[in-house]
Amino acid sequence: xxxxxxxxxxxxxxxxxxxxxxxxxxKLLASATGGEVHALLVGAPGIxxxxxxxxxxxATKVFVIEHEAFALxxxxxxxxxxAERVKAGGYRGVVLPASAHGKDLAPRVAARLGVGMAADxxxxxxxxxxxxxTHPVNTGKVLAKISLTGNPAVVSVRPGAFxxxxxxATAAVETVAPAGDPxxxxxxTTGVTTGNTAKLDLGEAPIIVTGGRGLKAAENFKLVxxxxxxxxxxxxxxxxxxxxxxxxxxxxxxxxTGRLVSPDLYVAVGVSGAIQHLAGMRxxxxxxxxxxxxxxxxxxxxxxxxxxxxxxxxPKLTEAVRAARANR
Amino acid sequence: MKIAVCIKRVPDMDVKxxxxxxxxxxxxxGLKYDMSDFDGYAAEAALQVNEKGGGGEVTAICLGPDSVxxxxxxxxxxxxxxxxxxxxxxxxxxGYAIAQAxxxxxxxxxxxxxxxxxxxxxxxxxxxxxxxxxxxxxPCVTAASRLDVSAKTTGTxxxxxxxxxxxxxxxxxxxxxxxxxxxxxRYPSLKGIMAAKKKPLEVKPAQLGAVTVTVTTMELPxxxxxxxxxxxxxxxxxxxxxxxxxxxxxx
Ligand SMILES: Cc1cc2nc3c(=O)[nH]c(=O)nc-3n(C[C@H](O)[C@H](O)[C@H](O)COP(=O)(O)OP(=O)(O)OC[C@H]3O[C@@H](n4cnc5c(N)ncnc54)[C@H](O)[C@@H]3O)c2cc1C
Ligand SMILES: Nc1ncnc2c1ncn2[C@@H]1O[C@H](COP(=O)(O)O)[C@@H](O)[C@H]1O
Numbered sequence: 001x002x003x004x005x006x007x008x009x010x011x012x013x014x015x016x017x018x019x020x021x022x023x024x025x026x027k028l029l030a031s032a033t034g035g036e037v038h039a040l041l042v043g044a045p046g047i048x049x050x051x052x053x054x055x056x057x058x059a060t061k062v063f064v065i066e067h068e069a070f071a072l073x074x075x076x077x078x079x080x081x082x083a084e085r086v087k088a089g090g091y092r093g094v095v096l097p098a099s100a101h102g103k104d105l106a107p108r109v110a111a112r113l114g115v116g117m118a119a120d121x122x123x124x125x126x127x128x129x130x131x132x133x134t135h136p137v138n139t140g141k142v143l144a145k146i147s148l149t150g151n152p153a154v155v156s157v158r159p160g161a162f163x164x165x166x167x168x169a170t171a172a173v174e175t176v177a178p179a180g181d182p183x184x185x186x187x188x189t190t191g192v193t194t195g196n197t198a199k200l201d202l203g204e205a206p207i208i209v210t211g212g213r214g215l216k217a218a219e220n221f222k223l224v225x226x227x228x229x230x231x232x233x234x235x236x237x238x239x240x241x242x243x244x245x246x247x248x249x250x251x252x253x254x255x256x257t258g259r260l261v262s263p264d265l266y267v268a269v270g271v272s273g274a275i276q277h278l279a280g281m282r283x284x285x286x287x288x289x290x291x292x293x294x295x296x297x298x299x300x301x302x303x304x305x306x307x308x309x310x311x312x313x314x315p316k317l318t319e320a321v322r323a324a325r326a327n328r
Numbered sequence: 329m330k331i332a333v334c335i336k337r338v339p340d341m342d343v344k345x346x347x348x349x350x351x352x353x354x355x356x357x358g359l360k361y362d363m364s365d366f367d368g369y370a371a372e373a374a375l376q377v378n379e380k381g382g383g384g385e386v387t388a389i390c391l392g393p394d395s396v397x398x399x400x401x402x403x404x405x406x407x408x409x410x411x412x413x414x415x416x417x418x419x420x421x422x423g424y425a426i427a428q429a430x431x432x433x434x435x436x437x438x439x440x441x442x443x444x445x446x447x448x449x450x451x452x453x454x455x456x457x458x459x460x461x462x463x464x465x466x467p468c469v470t471a472a473s474r475l476d477v478s479a480k481t482t483g484t485x486x487x488x489x490x491x492x493x494x495x496x497x498x499x500x501x502x503x504x505x506x507x508x509x510x511x512x513x514r515y516p517s518l519k520g521i522m523a524a525k526k527k528p529l530e531v532k533p534a535q536l537g538a539v540t541v542t543v544t545t546m547e548l549p550x551x552x553x554x555x556x557x558x559x560x561x562x563x564x565x566x567x568x569x570x571x572x573x574x575x576x577x578x579x
Contacts, residue, residue: 011489073494076467100489104470107423107455111462116424116541119453132544138450139341142354143547144421150540186467187498190484194492201491207578231579250473250509251488256449257365257508259490265578275342282552286576288568289555300555304571308561316562320569324579 002033005089007082007096007105008054008062010043012194015050017204018097020057020164025124025157026095027058032126033092036060039171040085042078044071048175055171057164062171069182072189073101077182079108084179086113086152093131093153095124099203106156115150120260122161131155139256139279159203160262202254205235207265210254210281212239214270214291214310218247223314224269230321237261239277255280270310273298290314329384329440329480331374333408334430334457335367336419337392337399338450351545363399366445368513370506374443375407375514377477385409387437391429391534392419404524405516411527414534421451421543427459428537435464440480444505446471454505461503469496473509 006026008019019039026037039059041051043066051062065081082105086094094109096102098120110117121133122143131148133155148155202208209231211224221236228234238248240255254261256279266284271277273289273296281287282301289302290313299305306313339359346355363371371388378384388403390396391414400411414429434442442464444457454470461468473493474486477500484497485504516524558567572579 075470100471100487103454104458104487107453107458108462108468110424110455111427111459114424116422116539117453117455118541119423119455135452136549137452137546138339138345138354139452140549141341142345142347143549144451144543145545145547146421146541147544148541187469187496187502190495190497192489192492192494203490249493251491251493265572265576279341283549286572286578287552288572294557299557301552302555302557303553303576304568305555305557306559306561306564306568307557308564312562313565316565317568320565321579324569324573 002035002092003089004030004035004037005086005091005094006037006039006059007094007102008039008041009097009099009101010041010047010050013044013046015041015053016099018099018102018159019054021159021162022095022097022157023054023057023059024164025162028124029093029126029131035092038063038089040082042070042081044068048173051173052170055169056166059171062173064173064175065178066175067178067182069185072192073104074182074185074189075104075108076185076187077178077180079105079112080180081178082109083112091152093155096156098156098158102156106154110154113152113154115152115154116148117154117156118146118148119156120158121146121155122158124155124157139275140282158260200233200235202235202237202252202259202261205233206263207231207234208237208261208263209234209267209269210237210239210271211242211269212271213241221247223310227267227314227318227321230318230325232325239271268298268302269314271298272296273301329378329381329477330438331377331384331386331441331443332389332434332437332439333367333370333374333386333443334389335371335399335403336364336445336448337361337390337396338364338448341449345548347546347548352543353546361395361399363402364445364449366447366449366506366508369508369510370443370445371403371406371408372511372513373475373506376511377441381478381480387412389414389430389433391416391426393417397529400529401524402516404527404529405520406514407520409527411529413529413531415531416534416536420536420539422539422541423453423455424459424541425537425539427456427463429534430456431460431463432535433532434460440501441477442466442501442503444503446505446507457503457505464503466501466503467498468503469498470505471507472504473507475504475506475510
């Protein structure tokens, strides 16, 4: 039987959505081989209680490793645990989320297994004996079709690229002991600073409203925050000009050196549309741009552009969105 | 400190790429090349560590065909002391094959710190650095947006997560991959460019590992519909809302 392993990710005691996406992607491969998907969940004591839900998108079994030393990201012990599980289970491949933590783990796992890997893939399939995947290269301007002939195969999947399908199913949960001492890792995460935890994450929000330098000052981000709130399901992003000036934290930055996002709707306010910014958002389904310069490059990718002053247009848009949602 | 920094030569991204005949690579005609962005940050970080920490030696390593000599000279003109060119006819896409060649060169080099870019801007695998660390058995921190190794035997770093950041501590020697935020690369000075001509640039064959990951085809992503300006000023808002409801169906 040709089974696949998906790696789940927990933060602050909760399973992150990217875990379901990894299981969904592994399930695509397992369906082609007639095998099963198992998941591996590593976390602080108590995380096992959340594991069965990974069955909803197709995992039949979840292996859980609990340890205090997994409360914060522990790359050495976690990648060792993943590689051990892959070997013990004889999996044909392992799928990780291409999240901040997943991108840190996947290459370590691949090297431990002595194989190459495909990172941040947006499609995944079996083609004969090989696993094939799509991987955006050259800042998303070119799509490379990748063939992996190594066994096991290691892949990380781009957040948002694999929509979890859910069915009412639960996975069998098996708690296993860590192989070595997870507290003995040389690299130690000493703390996590979280911004606003209630905030929708940029990778998960169906709508993103991004403010650029055109907003002129940190306090004017109230404008885009109000618009995001009017949509109800929106997160606020920023350009590098803005994070460089400290108006918003670096973790809000969208682009080549920030987050890669692909929401249903992307609203760019006072954003010029530099290629490094476009690299992070050009795959959004619908793009709206509000900019006072009609020559701004952002209008080249905008499905709907409004040439105008953000300070005049955005409050009106916020009002209209609120009204539209109230009338639904 | 004795520091190594691995740099890759990549095309300038500010162009519209074409796919080469054969369909599995980008057409290189007319492309300009330079050090990959994050590798520039890594090179700058290496220089600053030694400038602030009382000296040392920085070696830049680049794997690729003869043309990478130019990129290594640029690193030398920034102030890097030595360069090593690991010669290969072409750079494979498989990060593990590259990692094995870099690890073979780095092993036994007695480096206190080995720096990489967070990712190469062309293949974007984000994998070579941590793979080298595993091959050498060294501790590794990826995507550091802050780095402090002033304590010499230990270091601390910050990493950006989705909506959060984390701080890490690690012992040296170590491998660190550099995100932006650590340091903006300096421009080579005229003096630097002159000095670079006399600095050592050693050329050796690359001991690439076996390739198990290949690019079979490359294609351009579907073009977005050409941009459309629907109106000017606040007067355009009702039309925008209508389109978001009826056409984009997001409201
Ligand atoms: C290696 C590298 C990596 C980079 N990575 C990133 C990245 O990840 N993300 C990123 O965003 N950038 C990145 N950049 C920076 C990028 O090149 C641009 O400098 C940046 O995106 C510009 O941000 P901006 O659009 O907010 O500012 P600007 O380019 O200054 O644009 C401001 C816009 O606001 C408009 N405007 C002004 N006033 C108003 C008003 N009242 N109403 C409406 N519109 C108004 C202006 O017409 C202008 O178009 C990177 C650069 C480099 C070199
Ligand atoms: N051909 C190469 N020569 C030297 N360093 C490289 C090469 N390819 C990748 N690297 C290093 O590995 C990092 C990550 O590359 P990648 O895994 O391709 O995203 C780069 O930022 C470089 O520091």
